[in-house]
Amino acid sequence: DFGRYFAYAEARLARAGVAVRLGHAAEADAVAAHGAEVVVLATGARPGPEGLSEGGAALTLDAAAADPGALGQSVAVHDETGDWGALGLVEHLVRTGRRVLLTTPIAAVGWRTTIYSTTETRHRWRAARVRILTLRLPRALQDGRLRLEDLSTGEHEEVGGIDTLVICRHPVAHNPLEAALTARGIPVRMAGDCLAPRTALDAIFEGHAAARAIAPGRRP
Numbered sequence: 001d002f003g004r005y006f007a008y009a010e011a012r013l014a015r016a017g018v019a020v021r022l023g024h025a026a027e028a029d030a031v032a033a034h035g036a037e038v039v040v041l042a043t044g045a046r047p048g049p050e051g052l053s054e055g056g057a058a059l060t061l062d063a064a065a066a067d068p069g070a071l072g073q074s075v076a077v078h079d080e081t082g083d084w085g086a087l088g089l090v091e092h093l094v095r096t097g098r099r100v101l102l103t104t105p106i107a108a109v110g111w112r113t114t115i116y117s118t119t120e121t122r123h124r125w126r127a128a129r130v131r132i133l134t135l136r137l138p139r140a141l142q143d144g145r146l147r148l149e150d151l152s153t154g155e156h157e158e159v160g161g162i163d164t165l166v167i168c169r170h171p172v173a174h175n176p177l178e179a180a181l182t183a184r185g186i187p188v189r190m191a192g193d194c195l196a197p198r199t200a201l202d203a204i205f206e207g208h209a210a211a212r213a214i215a216p217g218r219r220p
Contacts, residue, residue, distance in 0.1 A: 002200070028180035038187040040210045041178060042203065045171035045193035056141030058165040061085050068092060072163025076101040076146050078138050079168045082111035086168040087121065094128040101159060103136040105151060141165045171197045189213065 013020060024030075031039060050058040058078075064071060075098050079086035086102075087110050093100045102109065102125075109132055110118045125132070133148065139156065140147040146162045149155070175194040182188055189210040192203030 005200075026177065028177055028184070031177065031181060032184050032186060036186070038189065038214055039177075039181055040207070040214075041175065041181075041188060041190045041194055042192045042207060043174050043177065043194040045197040046174045048169050048172045050167050050169070052138060052140050052165075054140035054147060056165070058138070058141065058167045061089060061166060061168045064089060064164075064166040068096070070164075071098070071166070073097075074099045074101075074161050074163045076103065076138070076141075076159070076162045076165045077168065078103045078105075078136075078165065079109070080105055081168050081170055082106075082108065082113070083168075084113055086110070087113055087117070089166065089168070090125070090130065091121070094125060094130060099161075100125075100128070100130045101133070101146070101162065102130060103133045103138065103148060105135065105137050107134045109134065138165060138167070173197060 026043075047060045047062065050060055052058060059071075071093070075093050077086060077090055077093070077100065079102065082104070090100055090102055110121070135151045136148045137151055138146060139149050141162060144160060144162055146159045146165060148157050148159065150157065171193065173194050173196060175190065178188050178190065178194075191206035191210050192198075195206065
């Protein structure tokens with residue numbers, strides 16, 4: 001779906017005569033030298049920290065998806081997003097025969113997905129013996145033992161036999177240019193995840209709104 005959107009956007013840019021330069025780092029001096037009357041920043045977000053407060057390492061969703069064969073046979077997935085990425089990872093792990101533990105810090109699973117998908121998903125996960133623990137926060141992973149805090153009581157518990165922990169967490173806004181450009185007197189607008197990490201729909205809407213604010217009354 002995203003691939004089709006990219007093809008559509010590229011075609012629209014070409015039809016509008018927009019110059020596109022790829023493979024160039026947009027440093028503040030270079031942007032200022034361009035002489036633009038206004039700059040729209042859409043520099044996105046970066047993965048947040050995945051460290052555990054009491055020791056051990058975790059993988060990001062991107063790292064897990066890049067090399068799923070290295071995850072081992074018993075995988076813990078901690079989901080702080082409630083979104084499709086974590087759901088898709090668990091689905092893949094189940095289909096490839098892994099043993100899966102799914103934890104979440106709130107009292108729900110997949111809360112940003114649709115009930116039409118999760119109803120059937122729960123049946124498959126039950127058949128695959130996916131263990132789901134809500135109101136949990138991972139604190140440590142050492143020697144295959146995952147230490148979890150029960151957020152309802154503050155008590156700790158351990159689950160053994162865990163090969164890998166994957167933490168699905170919202171990324172962190174990446175906005176290295178706003179302050180530097182503003183200091184040079186260049187008007188700046190922001191769109192998408194560099195303002196606050198959310199969905200592609202939000203980013204597209206904000207980009208459209210930024211363009212409308214710069215050139216009111218004009219339509220692409």
